[in-house]
Amino acid sequence: MTSVNLLHARAKMPQPMEESPSSLRTIRFTNLGDLIRAIDAAPGDALRVTNVSPTVFKGLDEGYETHKIRLSVYNEDCQCLMITVPTxxxxxxxxxxxGQLYDHIVRMGLGQRWAYKGHATFYNTRHSTRSTGAKQADSSGGPREGRPRPRWPTIVFDAGYSQTLKDMRAxxxxxxxxxxxxxxxxxxxKLVPEQRKLIIERWEERQxxxxxxxxxxxQRxxxxxxxxxxxxYQVVESxxxxxxxxxxxxxxPGPGEGDVIIPIAWMKQHAQQVWETWDEVNEESGEWLEGRCIMLES
Structure with missing residues (x-):
């Protein structure tokens, strides 16, 4: 069996989803220069940083436009910061x-009544029983209307392949x-490289x-x-x-308005396009830059 076929044979072996290994790297914060170099060298799309004081976090957040450091989630109690690496x-x-959500909103004639909040920083609402900190989404948005005007988004999107699904759910x-x-x-x-799967979960609160x-x-x-x-590509569930x-x-909803329904056929095409990008990036590099094995000659 060739080396490439051997790699594929191993990849096709069934693996429990929750046991998929994390490729997340953890470093200790020392200074901004070392942090930027660590981000550049990160093997995946996320980096965990410890020893980040509230003062350091504030500086990183305020210096976003200069340093282009994408913050994901910060916990002040443990002084831990998750950084998004925008691969x-x-x-x-x-x-x-x-983008598909926004297209549907525009088709309902509500584009001007919807606010894109991007990956702006949102600081936790303070409670005595809750850790202080902050978060950034990969994408987020909410209505412009409301008294007072809504500050938090009503929907957030969080993506990744280096973090475990357990961490993303938390x-x-x-x-x-x-x-x-x-x-x-x-x-x-959640992209699962070892199983070549894309998992999309919709989380809401229930009484x-x-x-x-x-x-x-x-929904999953x-x-x-x-x-x-x-x-x-095959739709396994939902x-x-x-x-x-x-x-x-x-x-x-009013006249001409209703739930946003994104067809499963579009989701399937989306999965195919994401994996095509994954393959292109890794085949150009010839190494595991985003979680894929080195392409070996037979």
Whole structure:
């Protein structure tokens, strides 16, 4: 068996999803120069940084325009910071789905009543039982209307392939709690390189006993690709992605308005395009820059 075929044979072996290894690198903050060099050398789309004081975090956040450091989530209690490394794959994974949402909003004639909040920094609502800190989404947005005008987005998109799905789900739960439940929908897009899968989860809160709001995954879409060339993509579970108009705009829909429905056929094409970008990036480099094995000669 050739080296390439051996790699593919190993990749096709069934692996429990929750046991997929994390390629996340962790460093200790020393100075800005070393941090920037670590980001440039990061093997994936995220980097965990420890020893980040509130003063250092404030400087990194305020210096975004200069240093272009994409912050993901900061916990002041443990002084830990997650940084997003904007690789080509990450940007396509995190931005394309939001673009589809916005297209639907424009077609309903609501483009001017929707605010794109991008990956602006949102500081946690302070509570005695909650850690202080801040978050940035890969993409986010919300309605312009409201008294007072909504500051938090109603929907956020978080994408990745270096972080584990468990860590991404923890961040989804935190978006609801830390915004004091002003965030209504969290969309997770998780690429699983070892299994050539794209997992998309829609998280919302539900009432428990009529009082407590409990976040949970309300819809899961899994699209799996084969290792043959060209690869074929199959929807393993779920159907069209449905985003509630009421949760997006904080009101009932009017005439010509309704839930945003992103067809599963589009999701399948999206998965194929993301993997094509993944393959192009890694085949050009000839090494595991984004989680893929070195292409060996037979």
């Amino acid at each position: 080509l794959v990450h940007e396509e994974l995190g931005g394309t789905l939001y 961040k989804a739960r935190a978006w609801f709690a830390d915004s004091d439940h002003k965030v209504k929908i969290v969309i997770l897009s 428990d006993g009529g009082v407590v709001q409990v976040p949970g995954c309300q 879409i899994t699209i799996a690709g084969s290792w043959v060339n060209p690869s074929a 159907s069209d992605l449905i985003l509630s108009f009421q949760l997006l705009f904080l009101r009932d």
